[in-house]
Amino acid sequence: MAEDEKKELTAEEKARLRTGFEQDWRKELRRALPVKERMKIGRRKMPERPADERNRDFREVNLGLTPEMAQEEARRCLDCANPRCVTGCPVSIDIPGFLKLIEAGRFLEAAWKLKETNSLPAICGRVCPQESQCEEVCSLKKAVGISVAIGNLERFAADFERGSGSLEIPPLPPPTGKKVGVIGAGPSGLTVAGDLAKLGHKVTIFEALHESGGVLIYGIPEFRLPKAILKAEVEYLKRLGVEIRTSFVVGLTATIEDLKAEGYQAFFIGSGAGLPNFMKIPGENLVGVYSANEYLTRVNLMRAYDFPAYDTPVFKASTAAVIGGGNVAMDSVRTAKRLGAKRAVIVYRRSSAEMPARIEEIHHAEEEGIEFQLLTTPLRYFGDEYGRLKAMECQKMELGEPDASGRRRPVPIPGSEYTMEVDLVVCAIGQSPNPIIPQTTPGLKVGNVEVDWTTMATSLPGVFAGGDIVRGGATVILAMGDARTAAAQIDKYLRR
Amino acid sequence: MPKILARERLVPNLHLIEVHAPEVAKKCRPGQFVIVMPEERGERIPLSIADWDAARGSVTSIVLVVGTTTRKLAALNPGDEVPVFVGPLGRPSEIAKFGTVVLAAGCFGIGALWPVARELKAAGNRVIALLDAKADYLVYWKDRYLSVCDKVLFSSRDYALGSNGFVPGPLEEILAAEAPVSRVIAVGCTYLMYASSRVTKPLGIKTIVSLNPIMVDGTGMCGACRCTAAGRTKFACVDGPDFDGHEVDWDELFLRRKSYFDDEIQSLCRYEEIELP
Numbered sequence: 001m002a003e004d005e006k007k008e009l010t011a012e013e014k015a016r017l018r019t020g021f022e023q024d025w026r027k028e029l030r031r032a033l034p035v036k037e038r039m040k041i042g043r044r045k046m047p048e049r050p051a052d053e054r055n056r057d058f059r060e061v062n063l064g065l066t067p068e069m070a071q072e073e074a075r076r077c078l079d080c081a082n083p084r085c086v087t088g089c090p091v092s093i094d095i096p097g098f099l100k101l102i103e104a105g106r107f108l109e110a111a112w113k114l115k116e117t118n119s120l121p122a123i124c125g126r127v128c129p130q131e132s133q134c135e136e137v138c139s140l141k142k143a144v145g146i147s148v149a150i151g152n153l154e155r156f157a158a159d160f161e162r163g164s165g166s167l168e169i170p171p172l173p174p175p176t177g178k179k180v181g182v183i184g185a186g187p188s189g190l191t192v193a194g195d196l197a198k199l200g201h202k203v204t205i206f207e208a209l210h211e212s213g214g215v216l217i218y219g220i221p222e223f224r225l226p227k228a229i230l231k232a233e234v235e236y237l238k239r240l241g242v243e244i245r246t247s248f249v250v251g252l253t254a255t256i257e258d259l260k261a262e263g264y265q266a267f268f269i270g271s272g273a274g275l276p277n278f279m280k281i282p283g284e285n286l287v288g289v290y291s292a293n294e295y296l297t298r299v300n301l302m303r304a305y306d307f308p309a310y311d312t313p314v315f316k317a318s319t320a321a322v323i324g325g326g327n328v329a330m331d332s333v334r335t336a337k338r339l340g341a342k343r344a345v346i347v348y349r350r351s352s353a354e355m356p357a358r359i360e361e362i363h364h365a366e367e368e369g370i371e372f373q374l375l376t377t378p379l380r381y382f383g384d385e386y387g388r389l390k391a392m393e394c395q396k397m398e399l400g401e402p403d404a405s406g407r408r409r410p411v412p413i414p415g416s417e418y419t420m421e422v423d424l425v426v427c428a429i430g431q432s433p434n435p436i437i438p439q440t441t442p443g444l445k446v447g448n449v450e451v452d453w454t455t456m457a458t459s460l461p462g463v464f465a466g467g468d469i470v471r472g473g474a475t476v477i478l479a480m481g482d483a484r485t486a487a488a489q490i491d492k493y494l495r496r
Numbered sequence: 497m498p499k500i501l502a503r504e505r506l507v508p509n510l511h512l513i514e515v516h517a518p519e520v521a522k523k524c525r526p527g528q529f530v531i532v533m534p535e536e537r538g539e540r541i542p543l544s545i546a547d548w549d550a551a552r553g554s555v556t557s558i559v560l561v562v563g564t565t566t567r568k569l570a571a572l573n574p575g576d577e578v579p580v581f582v583g584p585l586g587r588p589s590e591i592a593k594f595g596t597v598v599l600a601a602g603c604f605g606i607g608a609l610w611p612v613a614r615e616l617k618a619a620g621n622r623v624i625a626l627l628d629a630k631a632d633y634l635v636y637w638k639d640r641y642l643s644v645c646d647k648v649l650f651s652s653r654d655y656a657l658g659s660n661g662f663v664p665g666p667l668e669e670i671l672a673a674e675a676p677v678s679r680v681i682a683v684g685c686t687y688l689m690y691a692s693s694r695v696t697k698p699l700g701i702k703t704i705v706s707l708n709p710i711m712v713d714g715t716g717m718c719g720a721c722r723c724t725a726a727g728r729t730k731f732a733c734v735d736g737p738d739f740d741g742h743e744v745d746w747d748e749l750f751l752r753r754k755s756y757f758d759d760e761i762q763s764l765c766r767y768e769e770i771e772l773p
């Protein structure tokens with residue numbers, strides 16, 4: 001993934017950054033407050049709800065920066081001539097550009113600057129792993145150890161725009177008369193749709209579930225990404241002329257071939273990482289063992305937290321163990337806590353340093369009373385006479401040599417097995433690509449849809465793909481990066 | 497939103513529901529299913545497809561009323577709309593010229609096996625149907641089966657249809673009388689499918705069952721429907737719903753189907769005591 005995250009900017013992108021850098025008002029700002037002074041300003045902490053209050057409901061944890069805090073935080077940005085932060089962003093946002101607009105108090109313009117390259121900034125500001133992307137390579141971090149809070153500021157600008165009621169749609173070019181089919185209304189599909197609609201193409205998104213958003217609606221919980229924000233983004237796309245057809249499973253309701261016959265000239269497959277992985281250990285099919293996808297879908301999409309007012313149930317546990325160390329694991333364990341678990345435990349086979357989750361999520365989880373059993377792996381699950389989970393056997397691990405991912409490989413410690421009573425297990429160890437489209441589209445490789453990474457084109461002409469269907473299980477922003485590349489190529493393909 | 501074209505009580509507790517879903521109707525194959533959600537706060541549940549009419553743009557399912565969701569479906573009327581009616585999902589049943597095929601159907605399975613019976617006959621098979629019900633007045637679509645099958649037999653617990661047994665006994669008799677039978681297809685409650693598979697296993701007759709685990713998305717995303725076949729975990733929604741009955745871990749399926757038993761009772765009590773009045 002590293003090569004995706006810290007990439008070389010194109011000449012065009014460099015020129016765009018340079019133009020911004022040399023604007024008079026930017027020079028003025030730089031003169032007004034010297035770098036030395038800027039380096040003295042401390043990072044503004046994101047205001048958040050108290051841990052023992054928020055771990056009982058599903059309302060958002062972070063409250064957002066105030067305008068004053070945002071301006072103060074933006075002042076920390078050194079406005080580097082050669083901004084490294086942009087190289088850390090999969091969609092190459094002009095980061096100094098929007099930060100300086102915030103510093104200047106031009107918040108709406110900051111949001112528009114973001115939207116030049118990122119159609120879902122309110123979402124990315126909340127869910128991107130900034131600390132391993134833009135904020136990791138921030139020059140201020142190099143200088144004083146603590147980066148500019150780029151993610152928090154992105155969220156601020158996007159929220160400000162939404163709150164101001166001026167989600168303006170840009171002037172649209174005359175319709176090209178070309179029809180594009182986008183499969184999946186998740187992060188990549190929404191991005192592709194927005195980009196292509198703005199270029200004058202007629203876009204229809206086909207979504208298998210009954211609500212748009214993909215992982216943003218079924219996976220990421222309300223306390224991290226309120227549904228209202230997603231709804232606003234989807235509404236915005238509809239105003240751009242994008243049509244969304246829910247409850248439509250491409251491959252089954254209609255194949256890509258059928259849609260071609262209906263006049264669709266190009267396609268983007270963003271159907272996501274459909275199939276949850278399990279560890280293939282004894283007892284995994286006991287009642288009470290969930291995939292993270294099922295657990296989160298029941299709670300988020302189907303509103304099981306409000307059962308029986310909503311009809312979909314979900315198990316409420318006394319002790320919940322979540323297997324894994326990524327964002328999905330953190331979302332699951334914090335959800336279990338909110339649903340009333342006395343103990344909610346992360347069971348992760350490596351140490352905290354290797355956890356792929358965003359640092360903020362790990363901190364929030366710790367504050368909310370989540371236990372961490374690190375360097376631990378489950379061996380088997382035990383059930384009662386009704387097939388209901390009652391305990392799990394675990395084994396302690398130690399770190400050995402680095403593996404293919406560069407992380408040190410966990411090695412079992414013989415004789416360290418122990419049993420823990422649990423009545424809920426959520427398996428959050430990743431997923432495989434959804435098989436429906438590969439199975440029903442002759443010519444597409446089964447398994448990961450193979451693409452040319454420079455164009456996101458598949459083996460079929462006019463069919464592009466991106467996000468988890470090609471990556472397996474990555475992040476929202478990487479899916480959006482793929483989508484931007486694909487949208488540009490689809491436009492090229494349609495105009496060839 | 498998809499509109500209800502017809503909703504009819506066929507026999508006590510079993511309702512036919514015909515939904516306007518032209519795209520789904522165009523693609524239906526025997527053995528597939530849809531996911532339906534009766535209203536905005538409802539649950540998504542799978543229903544086997546019992547018939548379709550591409551010209552009319554409609555898809556028909558048979559609903560057994562058991563819990564809140566199926567009660568809500570049974571209360572729908574023509575003109576009502578449902579927020580979700582998505583499909584056709586799952587892999588279609590295998591249709592080929594097998595020779596003599598015995599269909600064991602009960603409950604909603606009588607509906608679900610109807611398209612299979614029709615297409616198997618059209619493919620040149622000798623098709624024998626064994627329709628099971630607790631009593632004679634619970635059998636529906638007899639005429640449909642009589643119109644395509646070479647023989648239609650019944651098992652019931654009330655002697656009225658000439659037998660007083662459950663599926664296994666009559667099935668064994670049919671398999672002996674009609675030998676060689678190439679294939680048995682059993683669709684209905686889990687117990688019917690399990691019992692049929694147990695009869696055919698010692699005889700070595702290939703037996704297909706249409707599994708009915710709990711599902712949420714129905715497109716392979718959530719894994720709620722996982723079951724074990726030939727010792728391996730399978731997702732019924734994308735790997736099935738048809739499986740070889742001799743390979744299925746039935747104990748696991750029975751237990752997993754009861755996952756939410758307590759919640760279902762709570763939900764139903766709330767529905768009948770608070771929402772209905």
